[in-house]
Amino acid sequence: MVDVYSKSKRSDIMSRVKNRRTSPEEKVADLLKELSIKYRRNVKILPGQPDFVIKSKNTVIFVNGCFWHGHPNCKRAKLPDSNRDFWEKKISSNKRRDRRNAIKLRKKGWHILTIWQCRLRKPEKVLMRFKKQFGL
Numbered sequence: 265m266v267d268v269y270s271k272s273k274r275s276d277i278m279s280r281v282k283n284r285r286t287s288p289e290e291k292v293a294d295l296l297k298e299l300s301i302k303y304r305r306n307v308k309i310l311p312g313q314p315d316f317v318i319k320s321k322n323t324v325i326f327v328n329g330c331f332w333h334g335h336p337n338c339k340r341a342k343l344p345d346s347n348r349d350f351w352e353k354k355i356s357s358n359k360r361r362d363r364r365n366a367i368k369l370r371k372k373g374w375h376i377l378t379i380w381q382c383r384l385r386k387p388e389k390v391l392m393r394f395k396k397q398f399g400l
Contacts, residue, residue: 288381289315289327295391299400310374312365321398323375326362330381334359338382 289305296303296316303316303325310317314324330340334355343351366376377397383390394400 286327286329288329288379288384291384291387292316292325292327292379292390295387295394298391299394299398301394301398310372311368312362314369318398321375322373323377323397324369325377325379327379328362328381331355332358333362333380335380335382338380340382 292315293303293305296318301318302320303318305316306313307317307324310324312324312326315327316325317323318325328335330338331342332355333341335341341355343355369376375397377393379390
């Protein structure tokens with residue numbers, strides 16, 4: 265399938281993709297607030313700069329976009345047909361980086377939660393996961 269946008273238009277669209285305070289991150293923040301869990305965002309001194317750090321529970325949370333992080337068996341993670349080699353390398357590289365950061369965080373004693381973008385369509389399930397994880 266050929267891209268419906270010109271190269272310059274696609275470049276403009278991609279340059280607007282945010283990496284902080286995304287809609288999925290805001291949903292997670294709302295859930296954490298609902299549970300009265302205190303957190304810090306995007307802590308730069310930790311590997312991978314986790315989206316949320318809950319120091320009291322020694323837990324970090326990554327909110328991953330299904331496409332950008334290659335969510336297995338998720339229709340949102342489908343690679344485009346155009347420029348496929350580039351996207352395969354890009355997503356593969358993102359996944360390797362995520363694994364490296366997870367190893368570093370675990371070695372430092374952190375628990376890691378990954379919340380996938382598609383899972384936030386049912387926030388009550390994510391809320392239950394948080395309750396279980398944090399013993400609430």
